Every structure is written in C-alpha cells, then in structure tokens.
Amino acid sequence: MKKVLILFIACISLFELKAQKKLPKIDIQNLKGQIVSTQSFVSSDMPVVISFWATWCKPCLVEMQTISDVFDDWQKEKAFKFIAVSTDDSRSSSKVKSLVAGKGWPFDFYLDPNQDLKRALNINMVPFLIIINKEGEIVYEHSGYTVGDEEFLFKKLKDL
DSSP states (O other): OHHHHHHHHHHHHHHHHHSOEEOOOOEEEETTSOEEEGGGGOOSSSOEEEEEEOTTOHHHHHHHHHHHHHHHHHHHHOOOEEEEEEOOOTTTTHHHHHHHHHHTOOSEEEEOTTOHHHHHTTOOSSSEEEEEOTTSEEEEEEESOOTTHHHHHHHHHHHO
C-alpha cells in the first residue's frame, strides 16, 4: 500500500512539473497612462523577467538598483527583457514616475494600481519576480529579496 501511495504522489509531482502556469492576460498601464495587455510582454525570441515592486518597499528598491547595476553586463551574456510592475495603489502610484526618473533604471515600467495582475498570479508580497519563457509559461518564481538573489536569477536566465 505504501508503494502505491508513493508512486501516486510521484506521478502527481511529475504532472505538476509539466503543467506550466501561463502569464494571464490582464490589462495594466504604462507610465504614460496607456492600457497595455500583459500578452504583449511575451517574447518569441527571449525570456522575460517581470518584477513586482512598490515605492514603499525597501527590499524592492534595493533589488531594482542591484539589477540595474548589472543589467548591461547581463545583457551582453544573455538577451532578455526586464519589466517592472508597480503594485502601488492609485493613491501612491503617482510617485512611481518620479522615482523611476530619478533612479534612471533601464527597465520598462508598468502600473497595476488595482492589483489585478498581482491577484491573478496569487502574489502575496513584494518584491516578487517571475521569469517567462518564449512560450509565455512562468518557469521561475521568487518572493522576497536578499543580497545574492540576483545571481541566482541570472543563472536561471542563462539556463533558458
């Protein structure tokens, strides 16, 4: 009986590995206020990193700055797109544009003020990163940030 149960659990685990979660189709805004579908993020020629962050989140700001510092070097080794989605609510989303301009971060920025995308992906905290492969499948998820997490992220990108 134990062998059957172990075999059943192993089969379920393998099935879950095969069933990749897709990026949901949600409309969000760019910093110009234009509505953009998340489906436009999927790239047929390179993986896409999407970082969920907020202006009030200190670890988010450290993560964004750290990735910004190595972004050009990473691009020389591996082509990928980096998208930052602010989960600030509508009251504080006005701070995003000035913060981004002041930092000079080289990413594409979007706003999710109603947190529709955040909810659709069942994200409970920021910072939160996902990597999407060329087929639009979410192949990596990471919540929180500690120094060195960016190196693991880059290793995952290079493996794609």
